[in-house]
Amino acid sequence: MLTDWPHVINEASVWKSSVYADESSWIVHFTESQLAEIEQAARQVLASGQGPTSFRKSDFSLPTVASLLDDLLRTLHKGRGFVFLRGLDVTRYDIDTLKIIYWGICSYLGEGISQNAQGEAMSAVTDYGDSFEGNDPYRHNIRAHRTTTEIHPHTDSCDYVALLCVRPAKSGGESAVVSSLAASATRIFPGPGGKRNVRKTTQLPPHPRLQLFQRENVCAI
Incomplete structure (x- = not known):
């Protein structure tokens, strides 16, 4: 059991929305050449007859875009924890091609896993x-x-979550990103003179879940 919990969480993934008020600091725009490379990779997968979630990173060749995605992966793992990609014209492709592009890009950021009882990875x-x-x-x-x-706002039982906007919602549909570490730090480590807001109870929530976190080779519940 860990007993030496820090009094202050000081990492790049701990932030407030005011820090990223300037969208240009966290939105990445694909260039025309990068989009052409992504489209070519998708066409190769389509030609091979593989489905949207049945191929691997090695099947989705991105000679130059790969370095960009490597940088974004570092941002996810060691930086602020989120990225926003723009530039893909979703109206150019049918839904199967979009799924392949989506899965192909994500294959450079991690390994897709099942997300529901039906075994869907997408x-x-x-x-x-x-x-x-x-x-x-x-x-x-x-x-x-x-x-x-x-x-x-919530956390899921995976390292990263990806969303692709195919069409705007008729109403609503807005997405938000929250720093869960910042929220936890505010509640558990409020600073000098602050009051810890940690509820102690013998009542389990309606759907109790053990959430496992791994950081620097240390696993905690």
Whole structure:
């Protein structure tokens, strides 16, 4: 059991939104040559007959874009923890090609894993018309991204999450990014004179989950 918890969390991934008020500091625009390279890689995968989630990084050749994605991976792992990519014209491609481009780019940032009971490694965020009583779809084994309910900031059981916007929502659909470490630091390590806001209770939440975190070869719950 770890006993030497730090009193201050001081990492690049601990930030407030005011630090990134300037969008140009965290939005990356693909160049025309980079987009052409990505499109060519997608066409090669299509020609091979492989499906959107059945190929690997080695099948999606990006001779020059790879270095950019390596830089972005370092930003995810050691930096602020999020990136925003722009420039891909989603209207140029059919949905299968878009999925291949999406999966191909993501293959340079990590290994895709199953995200639901159906074993899907890629799932559409859209309203499927799933209905439920109350305000918690998970109580009815329904994923929130299949409904119109608001999804509050949370962490998932993976290292990174990727989203591709294929078309704007009819209404709503805004996304937000939150520094979970900053939120935790504020609650647990509020600074001199501050009050710790950590609730002690014998009551388990409706859906208890053990969340495992690994940092610098140290694993904690």
